[in-house]
Amino acid sequence: IDDAFNAVKELVDAKVAVKEATDKAKALKVSSLKAKSKKRKFTVTWKKNAEADGYQVQYKLSSAKKFSNLKNATTKAKVVSKKLKKGKKYIFQVRTYKTVNGKKLYGKWVKTKAVKCK
Numbered sequence: 001i002d003d004a005f006n007a008v009k010e011l012v013d014a015k016v017a018v019k020e021a022t023d024k025a026k027a028l029k030v031s032s033l034k035a036k037s038k039k040r041k042f043t044v045t046w047k048k049n050a051e052a053d054g055y056q057v058q059y060k061l062s063s064a065k066k067f068s069n070l071k072n073a074t075t076k077a078k079v080v081s082k083k084l085k086k087g088k089k090y091i092f093q094v095r096t097y098k099t100v101n102g103k104k105l106y107g108k109w110v111k112t113k114a115v116k117c118k
Contacts, residue, residue, distance in 0.1 A: 043078065
């Protein structure tokens with residue numbers, strides 16, 4: 001009976017640890033997010049979060065409804081895009097991710113203000 005009790009206790013402890021790690025990963029977010037435009041090129045930068053395993057970056061035209069992936073996974077705190085159109089306004093959003101038990105858990109999105117492509 002003691003072995004069964006210990007096994008159940010270890011299982012419960014493992015589930016609690018995973019739940020805590022999941023909650024912590026989902027609470028991570030990006031700070032100091034900025035987007036700059038220069039010669040039909042955007043540079044999106046942010047402050048690195050030491051606890052994050054990486055970042056996901058998306059963009060959209062300010063008039064569009066849906067975001068598109070600019071960079072699905074990066075460990076750097078900077079992304080450069082050259083495929084955007086001059087004279088249009090774009091919004092960028094970035095979120096952190098952390099891998100827990102082989103599964104990516106995402107933090108909250110942080111958005112920039114609309115920035116016009118020069």
